[in-house]
Amino acid sequence: MTMHDLRHPDDERLAALAGADDEEQADTVLRSHVDACERCSGLLAELTTLRAILAELPDFAPSRPIQLVPPVEEPLSAGSVGWARRLFAPVFAVGASLVLVGAVGLTLAPSTMEIFQNVGENLSGAEVQRAPADMDDERADSQDGDDGDLSIVEQFLRALSGAGAGAAASPNGHTVTDGAAGEAPEATSGGQPRSQELDGDSPGALAPTPTPTDAGVDGLFSAGGDSDLPWLVTLLAGVGLIAAAAILRLGIAR
C-alpha cells in the first residue's frame, strides 16, 4: 500500500499546512501523502497562494483625518492648581484614616443606636407622662397670660429631659405650680420626683428646676452615648476631609 492510497487528510490539516503550521509540517505521513496525492497537493497549493495574496493586501488611507498626537495637557501652574494637587493626597489619606478609626471605634464601643433609642424613649416617655400635667400647665400658662411659646429647640430639650419637670418649666426657668391641682401625679425629672422640686407651701410658688439644656444633654448621652461621641466626631471629621479632598480634586480636573 502506497502513501497516496491512504484516506485524504482533513482539509483543515491542509489549511494548517498552508500556514506553515509547525505541528502539521512535522507530520511526515501527511507530507508524504500530500506529495503523492494530486487532489491534496492541488488544494494545498491553492491555499498557499491564497495566503500569499492575503499577505499582500494593501494598506489604505483613513476615511477621515486621524489625530496623530493627543492634545497637549494644560500645564499645571505652581499656584492654585499646584497646591490643590499637592494637598489632595494627604487630605484624602487623613480623611480616610479618620473614617476608618471612627468606624472601628463605633463598632467596638456601645452602639450609637443607643443614643437615638434613648432620645426616642425619652420622647415617648414625656408624651405619656406629660398628659395629666399638661392640662394643668396649659391652664397655668393661660392664667399667666404668657402662653409660653417655647422655641422648638426648647420643647425638644424638654421632651428629652423626661416627664414633668421640663413640661412644667416656664421660659424663665421656674416651675409653675397650681394649688388646685396639687394632686397631680408625680413625675420625674432627671431622676428626681417632681414633688421634691415643688414648693408646696403656697399655690403658685415658683421653684427652680434643672435647666432644660442640662437635662436634655444628660438624657441624650446617658446610655452609652458618652463613649460613642468621640468616635462619631472622628468619623464625621473624616467624612468632611474626604469631601474636602473631593472638592480639591474637582478643582484640579477643571
Place this chain on the structure above:
Amino acid sequence: MPPPHASQSGTRTAPLEDEAAVIARAQAGDRTAFAQLMEHYQSACYGLAWRLLGDGDHAADATQDAFLHAYDAIRSYRGGVFRSWLLRITANASYDILRRAQRRPTTALPEPDEGTELPDASAPNPVAEAGRNELYRHLDAALRRLPGEQRIAVVLCDVYGMDYGEVAAATESALGTVKSRIHRGRLRLRELMAAHRELFDV
C-alpha cells in the same frame, strides 16, 4: 465604503528609513517624532481596523484609540518591528470596539466591479496592475463574507502576519480555537474565491 485599493494597489507601509532614531526621539517625549511615526503607519493601522470592523467610521475610531494607547505606551516599547507593535495595539483597540458594538458589520462592500478605477498608466504593466486591484477587491469582499470570528482570525494571522499566540491574545481566545478559526476561514475563503481563481495567476 470600499477600501481605495486602486489608489495604493499592492503597497504595504515600509519602515521609515531612520525609524530607530525617530522612535528614540518619540520615547524621549518628542511629540513631532511621535506624530511622524503615526502619520507613516496610519494607513496600515486604518487598513487593519477597517478589515476587522468592516466600517470606515469605526475603523477611524479604532485607529484614533490605538494612537492614544501608543502614545501612552511608547516608552515601554522595547525594540522589535515597530509596525507589528503598533498593529497589535490597533488590533486590540479594534477588538474593544467590536466587543462594545456587539454587532457584525452590516454594510456590505460594493460589488467589486463597482467603482473600478482606471489602471495607472505609469505602472510597468497596467493590465497586471488592474488585475491585481480587482483580485484585492474580490479578496476583501470575500473576507467580509466570512463569519466574524473567522474573519478576525484570518485577517490578523494571514493579512497582518500575527502568529497564533498573538491572535489568541488579541481576541482573548484559546489557542486551539484560534487555530481552528484560521484553518476554517482559509478553506471558506478559498470557496468564496473559487469564481475568481483565474485572477490568482495575474
